[in-house]
Amino acid sequence: MSNANSQPEPKSTQRFSLDSWAVMIALAAAILVRAGIIHRIPW
Amino acid sequence: MADSIALPQNPPLTISTRFLRLIPGVALLAAIGFLGKLLEKNINLYAKSHHWTIPNIEYVLWAILIGLAISNIFGLAEIFKPGVATYEFWLKAGIVLLGSRFLLGDVWKLGGVSLLLVFIEIAGSLAFMTFLGRLFGLRPKLTTLLAVGSAVCGVSAIIATKGAIEADDEDSSFAIAAILALGALSLFTFPLIGHALHLSDHAYGAWAGLAVDNTAEATAAGALFSDSAAKLAVLVKTTRNALIGFVVLAYAIYWASRGQAQAVTNKAAFLWQKFPKFVLGFLLVSVLATVGFFTKDQNTNLANLSRWAFLLTFAGVGLRTNFREMRQQGLRPFLVGFIGEIAIATFTLALVIGADKLFHL
Numbered sequence: 001m002s003n004a005n006s007q008p009e010p011k012s013t014q015r016f017s018l019d020s021w022a023v024m025i026a027l028a029a030a031i032l033v034r035a036g037i038i039h040r041i042p043w
Numbered sequence: 044m045a046d047s048i049a050l051p052q053n054p055p056l057t058i059s060t061r062f063l064r065l066i067p068g069v070a071l072l073a074a075i076g077f078l079g080k081l082l083e084k085n086i087n088l089y090a091k092s093h094h095w096t097i098p099n100i101e102y103v104l105w106a107i108l109i110g111l112a113i114s115n116i117f118g119l120a121e122i123f124k125p126g127v128a129t130y131e132f133w134l135k136a137g138i139v140l141l142g143s144r145f146l147l148g149d150v151w152k153l154g155g156v157s158l159l160l161v162f163i164e165i166a167g168s169l170a171f172m173t174f175l176g177r178l179f180g181l182r183p184k185l186t187t188l189l190a191v192g193s194a195v196c197g198v199s200a201i202i203a204t205k206g207a208i209e210a211d212d213e214d215s216s217f218a219i220a221a222i223l224a225l226g227a228l229s230l231f232t233f234p235l236i237g238h239a240l241h242l243s244d245h246a247y248g249a250w251a252g253l254a255v256d257n258t259a260e261a262t263a264a265g266a267l268f269s270d271s272a273a274k275l276a277v278l279v280k281t282t283r284n285a286l287i288g289f290v291v292l293a294y295a296i297y298w299a300s301r302g303q304a305q306a307v308t309n310k311a312a313f314l315w316q317k318f319p320k321f322v323l324g325f326l327l328v329s330v331l332a333t334v335g336f337f338t339k340d341q342n343t344n345l346a347n348l349s350r351w352a353f354l355l356t357f358a359g360v361g362l363r364t365n366f367r368e369m370r371q372q373g374l375r376p377f378l379v380g381f382i383g384e385i386a387i388a389t390f391t392l393a394l395v396i397g398a399d400k401l402f403h404l
Contacts, residue, residue: 022135023324026352030140030328033344034337043347 052076110361130359142328252279
């Protein structure tokens with residue numbers, strides 16, 4: 001009927017979800033703090 | 044005929060282009076958050092120097108109010124939208140880092156009590172919202188979306204359920220608008236009620252975590268009361284979020300049994316797909332903090348980093364709340380949500396006061 005249905009689904013280029021990215025970045029930041037690369041984060 | 048219609052072909056964006064598109068919006072989030080902090084500090088200093096007694100308006104509220112003003116008076120320019128949409132990313136990263144402020148024993152104790160309260164809240168909310176939806180004659184799938192949104196975790200739950208039960212876009216827009224509008228309302232009402240009832244930090248935090256639907260708003264509602272309340276609000280809300288997969292799975296099976304959604308073939312894969320991964324990140328950081336992986340100073344640094352991430356989130360909460368757009372979605376879903384949320388807030392308040400007496404939250 002409509003060609004909309006016959007269009008191949010574009011492959012998602014995002015390998016990780018937003019959740020996974022948030023976890024990875026937060027853990028990377030924690031490791032930088034632990035390694036002493038980030039010394040002080042003021043508030 | 045149909046073959047002659049050319050579909051617009053957008054070339055895929057490269058990683059660097061996608062990253063660059065985020066910068067204006069993230070800069071706006073940071074600017075609003077920082078302005079909120081400056082306003083809190085300077086207004087207090089100014090009042091002190093003039094010997095005035097004024098209520099302390101926290102940076103959280105300033106950030107939300109500035110965001111609300113920009114979004115509702117001027118509108119959000121297109122260039123800022125991709126970056127502003129990252130507020131949820133900052134929220135989740137902030138929750139993972141907040142794990143450094145929880146020793147595993149606290150998570151175990153408070154999480155255990157939270158889990159019990161969350162089970163009762165989810166069961167009660169799902170049943171009541173379903174009843175209300177039927178009473179007001181809402182479409183069944185819209186009722187499901189509203190029930191899941193108010194029982195589990197707001198917009199994320201609605202989006203997860205929408206895909207699983209094959210609800211249409213209109214229903215999910217209705218449900219999201221209702222949940223967002225009520226979330227904005229809770230930011231202003233919850234702290235007032237909490238103070239009026241002289242709730243303890245922990246009781247208030249548990250209440251905000253149980254009754255406010257979106258994680259960002261629950262965190263903000265907690266932070267508007269106190270730092271300690273925010274901590275508990277996040278823990279309780281995270282416990283609620285952790286159960287999203289089970290609730291969505293139950294609804295997916297229900298709608299599939301009625302022939303109105305695809306059957307779920309691999310339940311374990313479905314649960315893992317829907318499970319919020321930041322909960323695992325939060326637990327991992329909490330374990331690391333418990334075993335002494337971080338020094339005291341490093342723990343403080345991580346907690347501060349988490350606060351900065353939340354600051355961007357709070358600015359985003361204000362910026363993405365547009366009352367004009369919400370009004371266009373119609374009154375009935377909002378009314379159902381409004382009545383439901385008042386009932387859930389009252390019910391969970393009684394639950395928390397009872398639990399506080401029993402378990403000394």
